[in-house]
Amino acid sequence: MERPESKILNIAATAAAAVMFFMLSANVCLADARGNTTGGITGLLLLREAAKEFAAAMSKAAEEAVDPPITRREVYRIKPGKKITKKDIKRRGGPGRYFQIYKIQKGDLVYGRIAGRSYKPGGAVKLSDLRYIRTLYYDFDGRIRSGEIIVNRSIAKDTKAVFRELYRTKNQIRKMRLIDDYFTSGKTAVWSAAAAEKADTASMNDDNTSGFNYRMVAGTSTISMHGYGRAIDVNPFENPWCPGGSIYSNQKSSAAYADRSNRRDHMIFADSGITRIFKKHGFRWLGETGTRDYQHFEK
Numbered sequence: 193m194e195r196p197e198s199k200i201l202n203i204a205a206t207a208a209a210a211v212m213f214f215m216l217s218a219n220v221c222l223a224d225a226r227g228n229t230t231g232g233i234t235g236l237l238l239l240r241e242a243a244k245e246f247a248a249a250m251s252k253a254a255e256e257a258v259d260p261p262i263t264r265r266e267v268y269r270i271k272p273g274k275k276i277t278k279k280d281i282k283r284r285g286g287p288g289r290y291f292q293i294y295k296i297q298k299g300d301l302v303y304g305r306i307a308g309r310s311y312k313p314g315g316a317v318k319l320s321d322l323r324y325i326r327t328l329y330y331d332f333d334g335r336i337r338s339g340e341i342i343v344n345r346s347i348a349k350d351t352k353a354v355f356r357e358l359y360r361t362k363n364q365i366r367k368m369r370l371i372d373d374y375f376t377s378g379k380t381a382v383w384s385a386a387a388a389e390k391a392d393t394a395s396m397n398d399d400n401t402s403g404f405n406y407r408m409v410a411g412t413s414t415i416s417m418h419g420y421g422r423a424i425d426v427n428p429f430e431n432p433w434c435p436g437g438s439i440y441s442n443q444k445s446s447a448a449y450a451d452r453s454n455r456r457d458h459m460i461f462a463d464s465g466i467t468r469i470f471k472k473h474g475f476r477w478l479g480e481t482g483t484r485d486y487q488h489f490e491k
């Protein structure tokens with residue numbers, strides 16, 4: 193058994209080491225102050241190095257602790273569109289925790305929502321090519337909400353980075369939920385091009401920001417960039433598609449926004465923060481091409 197004195201000595205030694213560590217990491221040079229020998233200085237420098245390494249390891253651990261993934265089970269409990277308070281965010285360890293990329297697996301909750309709707313089993317795009325991303329966003333009233341989007345795995349990291357930055361810069365998004373919520377197909381949905389186009393129309397008119405939807409370019413049999421999950425439509429109501437300068441027939445309710453010289457809130461322009469952020473992450477904006485698809489970013 194340990195004698196009490198040695199316990200006290202241990203405590204004293206620990207305290208001395210702690211004081212030493214503090215002084216060293218605070219860059220106080222004991223050696224110079226006391227005029228110690230070279231050997232003493234070397235010893236102190238070694239200690240200082242060790243203290244620095246320790247501090248670096250601690251800060252790395254702290255950084256990693258800020259952004260661990262929210263588990264699949266946990267994230268599914270947060271309903272897309274749910275209002276998130278600053279207190280919630282703090283409790284979960286910061287906003288970074290809400291920005292996560294998940295694989296989609298046959299039989300899971302996301303699969304149940306997309307199969308036969310935006311996802312065509314056996315189609316040209318495999319389930320393993322897709323990623324489900326959760327985000328936070330500021331809505332048009334400046335409230336923080338939980339968002340979701342599906343994109344191709346090749347652009348998943350960039351997509352997450354874009355929405356992380358849109359959140360940080362408080363760029364507003366009306367809604368951000370899977371396009372599958374706009375399909376009217378029943379529980380056992382069977383994919384069809386017509387249903388996919390109908391859902392796209394409903395989502396645009398509801399001003400929903402979305403990505404993947406296995407559908408064709410309107411009026412053709414070419415798979416749209418959305419069909420590959422490589423395109424994202426942002427605030428589509430204020431940013432309609434205007435082929436040849438006139439409003440797309442499925443977006444007639446957005447006719448007031450076809451005139452781009454009348455600048456209003458949430459309209460996207462070449463000099464908008466949203467455009468700058470998407471471009472920074474390698475996306476192309478179709479609002480400045482002949483297509484005049486003001487809502488559309490692709491990569």
Ligand SMILES: [Zn+2]
Nearest residue numbers: 423424425488
């Ligand atoms: Zn689009």
